[in-house]
Amino acid sequence: MIFLEYPPCSTCRKAKKWLDEHGVTYEDxxxxxxxxxxxxxxxxxxRSGLPLxxxxxxxxxxxxxxxLKDRLPSMEEKEQIALLASDxxxxxxxxxxxxxxxxxxxxxxxxxxxxxxVDK
Numbered sequence: 001m002i003f004l005e006y007p008p009c010s011t012c013r014k015a016k017k018w019l020d021e022h023g024v025t026y027e028d029x030x031x032x033x034x035x036x037x038x039x040x041x042x043x044x045x046x047r048s049g050l051p052l053x054x055x056x057x058x059x060x061x062x063x064x065x066x067x068l069k070d071r072l073p074s075m076e077e078k079e080q081i082a083l084l085a086s087d088x089x090x091x092x093x094x095x096x097x098x099x100x101x102x103x104x105x106x107x108x109x110x111x112x113x114x115x116x117x118v119d120k
Contacts, residue, residue, distance in 0.1 A: 056068065
C-alpha cells in the first residue's frame with residue numbers, strides 16, 4: 001500500500017497512527033515532495049469510484065487562493081487532473097492506495113471497513 005501524506009497535517013498523523021495500530025504495512029510518500037503524477041491520479045480516481053472533486057483539498061489555502069471553488073466546474077477533467085498533479089498541496093490527504101482500493105481523506109469507519117481483513 002502507498003500512503004501519501006503531508007507530515008505536518010494532523011489528519012495524516014491520525015491516519016498513520018491508525019495504520020500502525022492496526023498492523024497495516026505501507027510505503028510512506030510525502031505528497032508535496034513527491035506529488036502524484038497525472039497518470040497515477042487518473043488511475044486512482046477511476047479505481048476509487050469517487051467524483052474527481054473528492055481528490056481536491058477543498059479546505060486548503062492553495063485551493064482557496066486559486067479560486068478553485070468557482071473555476072473547477074468549468075474545467076475539463078484532464079485540466080483538473082493536471083492541476084492536481086502540479087501541486088501536492090491541492091490533493092486531498094491522506095491518500096491510501098492499495099491494489100483493491102483508493103481512499104481519499106481519513107474517516108476511521110471507512111478505513112476500518114477497508115482494512116478489516118488486516119485487523120487482528
